[in-house]
Amino acid sequence: MNLKKYENKNILITGAGSGIGFAMARKLAEINTNLFLLDINEACLIAANHRCHEIHNATSVNRNNHTQEFSSSEITASSGFSVNTFNVDFSDTTSIDNFVSHVQEKNISFDYLILNAGISQRAMALETDFSVDRKIMETNFFGPVYLVKKLSDMLLSRKTTHISVTTSISGLFGFPLRSAYCASKHALFGFFESLDLENDNIKVTFLIPGRINTEISKSALLSDGSKHATMDSGQAGGMDVNKCARIALRVIAKGKRRKLIGGKELLMVYINKFIPPLFYKLARKISAT
Numbered sequence: 417m418n419l420k421k422y423e424n425k426n427i428l429i430t431g432a433g434s435g436i437g438f439a440m441a442r443k444l445a446e447i448n449t450n451l452f453l454l455d456i457n458e459a460c461l462i463a464a465n466h467r468c469h470e471i472h473n474a475t476s477v478n479r480n481n482h483t484q485e486f487s488s489s490e491i492t493a494s495s496g497f498s499v500n501t502f503n504v505d506f507s508d509t510t511s512i513d514n515f516v517s518h519v520q521e522k523n524i525s526f527d528y529l530i531l532n533a534g535i536s537q538r539a540m541a542l543e544t545d546f547s548v549d550r551k552i553m554e555t556n557f558f559g560p561v562y563l564v565k566k567l568s569d570m571l572l573s574r575k576t577t578h579i580s581v582t583t584s585i586s587g588l589f590g591f592p593l594r595s596a597y598c599a600s601k602h603a604l605f606g607f608f609e610s611l612d613l614e615n616d617n618i619k620v621t622f623l624i625p626g627r628i629n630t631e632i633s634k635s636a637l638l639s640d641g642s643k644h645a646t647m648d649s650g651q652a653g654g655m656d657v658n659k660c661a662r663i664a665l666r667v668i669a670k671g672k673r674r675k676l677i678g679g680k681e682l683l684m685v686y687i688n689k690f691i692p693p694l695f696y697k698l699a700r701k702i703s704a705t
Contacts, residue, residue, distance in 0.1 A: 417662050419447045421669040424496075428452040428526045430506065430560070431533030433460025435630035436582060436623075439661035440530060445471040448497045452526070454504040454515065454533065461501040468499045506533045506559030507551055516566040525570045525577075528668070531560040532582040534600070536636035538644045538705060541595035548641045549596040556600035561607055575617060580668050581608045582623045585681065589688045589695070593704040597636075621668050626678025627654030633705070648705045655679055 422444055431437035433455030441453055445468035453468075455461050502518070505511040534556040539548070564571065564579070571577050586594050587601025605622065612620035633648040660677050667675040676682050684702075688695040 417443075417666055419444065419665065419669075422449050422528070422665070423447050424449065425527035426450045426452065426524060427528040427530065428454065429530040429532060430454045430504070430563075431582075432501075433457045433464050435532075435632055436625065436628060436657060436660055436664065437530070437532035438464055439657045440532070440665060441468055442471055443658070443661050443665055445469070445497075445499070446475040447472075450496075450498045450500070452500045452502065452519075452524075454502045456503070456505045456533070458503045461503060465499045465501050472497050506556075506563075507554040509562055512559065512563050512566060516563070520570075525574055526567075528578050528580065529564070529567075530580045530582075530668075531563070532580075533559065534582070534632075535597075536632050536644075537595070537597040538593050538633070538636045539595075539639035540593065543639045544596065545640060548637050548639065549599075551641065552596040552637065553600050553603075556597070557603045557607075560604070564611070571618060572615070576619065577617065578619045578621065578668060578671070579608065579611075580621045580623060580664070582625065582664075585624055585626045585676065585678070585685055587624065588685055589699075591699060591704065619671055621672055622674045623664050623667070624674060624676045625655075625660060626676070626681040627651055628657055628660045628678065629654045630657050646705070650681075650703060650705065 427444060427449055429437050429441050429451065432441050432453035434457070437455070441451055441464060444451060451468060453461060453464055455464070502515050504515050535552055537544070537548070537552055560581070581604050583604050584597070584601045586598045587605060590598050608620045608622070612618060627650050629652060631647065633651045634643065634645055636644040638644055655678055663675070663677050676685060684695065684698065687698065
């Protein structure tokens with residue numbers, strides 16, 4: 417795919433240590449761009465940093481027939497290639513504050529915000545401890561909302577900023593064992609679509625994945641807040657994460673508002689919209705894991 421639109425841009429990716437976020441970072445590492453990778457898992461960030469440099473050097477060899485040296489890991493606003501990693505917990509506003517203070521001190525602004533961080537759920541609604549509901553909402557909804565509010569001066573001062581929000585088909589309807597997860601993804605549409613409509617210089621793209629082959633199910637929270645720690649069969653049989661990343665980046669570059677990404681499970685979106693009785697019948701029968 418053509419990544420020219422992303423060249424020499426400052427691109428922030430949350431949830432960049434694994435899954436779709438990491439796959440997008442790997443793809444963008446093929447070109448000269450300044451990546452700002454955020455994740456709660458520091459070990460994953462270190463690995464992501466190293467892998468992005470490996471990819472960039474390898475593609476540079478193919479392009480220029482020589483290996484470029486690693487760029488500095490220090491923040492830079494200049495053109496070229498850099499990877500800047502930040503250990504950020506999106507359920508903790510202080511953690512977000514620390515990141516924002518750091519980039520403001522360096523006077524960095526972002527061309528693209530790719531908001532991908534999130535956690536899922538595997539628990540019945542009435543059996544889920546309220547602290548788990550709150551944890552999911554803090555991470556999936558309040559975290560990204562708080563981040564963009566803290567970056568509001570930068571967003572309002574720029575000619576244009578493109579924000580990509582990774583939601584889910586579960587953000588379009590309810591689904592068993594996903595009550596808080598669905599709620600958090602529903603909420604993202606309301607806030608960020610309003611943000612888009614209020615600001616001519618802010619463009620928002622909603623990525624709406626179905627089942628993508630990532631390990632999100634392993635970190636999904638059970639009713640007591642412990643991890644599911646299991647790879648769901650539906651997740652394992654989902655779309656390849658690299659294909660998902662390519663589609664996502666192409667859609668963002670084209671400036672599309674919404675994009676469903678996935679396989680046959682996306683049919684549920686249309687069934688829900690046009691044949692609601694059938695949706696309710698099927699949703700109770702489809703395996704939630």
